[in-house]
Amino acid sequence: MVKLTIRRQDGNTIWYETFEVEERPGMTVLEALFQIQEKQDGSLCFRYSCRGAVCGSCAMLINRKPGLACRTQLSDARTEVVHDPESENVSLKHDSKDEDKEGILVEPLPNLQVIRDLIVDMDHFFRLVDSIGPWLGVPEDAGNEQTLMEPALQMQIEKYTNCILCATCHGSCPAAERDGEYLGPAALAKAWRFFIDPRNDEEDVGKLLSDIDSHEGVWGCDVVYRCVAVCPKKVPPTTAIIKLREKIKER
Numbered sequence: 001m002v003k004l005t006i007r008r009q010d011g012n013t014i015w016y017e018t019f020e021v022e023e024r025p026g027m028t029v030l031e032a033l034f035q036i037q038e039k040q041d042g043s044l045c046f047r048y049s050c051r052g053a054v055c056g057s058c059a060m061l062i063n064r065k066p067g068l069a070c071r072t073q074l075s076d077a078r079t080e081v082v083h084d085p086e087s088e089n090v091s092l093k094h095d096s097k098d099e100d101k102e103g104i105l106v107e108p109l110p111n112l113q114v115i116r117d118l119i120v121d122m123d124h125f126f127r128l129v130d131s132i133g134p135w136l137g138v139p140e141d142a143g144n145e146q147t148l149m150e151p152a153l154q155m156q157i158e159k160y161t162n163c164i165l166c167a168t169c170h171g172s173c174p175a176a177e178r179d180g181e182y183l184g185p186a187a188l189a190k191a192w193r194f195f196i197d198p199r200n201d202e203e204d205v206g207k208l209l210s211d212i213d214s215h216e217g218v219w220g221c222d223v224v225y226r227c228v229a230v231c232p233k234k235v236p237p238t239t240a241i242i243k244l245r246e247k248i249k250e251r
């Protein structure tokens with residue numbers, strides 16, 4: 001058995017609740033949530049779709065670290081969760097003995113508004129990502145000629161197009177926590193993806209750089225690499241931000 005301590009929220013009421021789950025080999029946090037919903041509490045709310053680390057819907061805080069519930073196995077996440085029901089104070093014991101590691105703490109993704117239990121409102125995150133624009137500014141006189149791209153450059157671009165918009169980076173970002181208007185790691189990684197794409201129009205590239213040349217843009221980043229550490233698809237937003245800063249300085 002494994003104990004899942006889950007942060008619940010209904011309106012302004014917030015509480016933590018611990019459920020015991022029958023563990024099967026290879027069982028994920030998402031499967032444990034299903035078991036709780038089916039057998040113990042049908043009102044538990046969480047979001048999911050693909051169940052295979054593709055859609056990014058099941059991002060949440062697992063033992064205070066953003067991650068995908070469908071990709072995190074219970075056996076890898078076991079720890080000791082200390083919950084004081086009087087104060088609703090919950091903490092993790094990092095120096096606990098193996099026999100005490102029988103729990104997992106599950107909370108909603110930070111820096112986004114909670115709708116209910118583990119479901120957060122993604123609108124704000126998508127608005128920030130949208131502000132970069134999901135298009136290439138191909139020049140008007142580009143014609144129908146193919147733009148050949150070196151395989152090495154294509155691989156560079158792919159590093160960033162692998163983003164599944166799960167918002168784990170946003171949930172781990174201290175700058176996003178401080179400033180709700182900070183564009184954040186996902187949007188800035190996308191800006192770099194368009195910056196290095198040779199099909200993009202020069203004028204658009206210039207506008208892109210001036211749009212992110214602000215404290216809400218690249219200069220807001222603390223460069224602590226938390227977004228890189230939590231990304232389930234190994235997208236490196238901090239690297240993109242550092243490179244964008246260099247390009248802005250060059251101009």
Ligand code: FES
Nearest residue numbers: 050051056058070
């Ligand atoms: S359910 Fe799609 S990423 Fe987890």
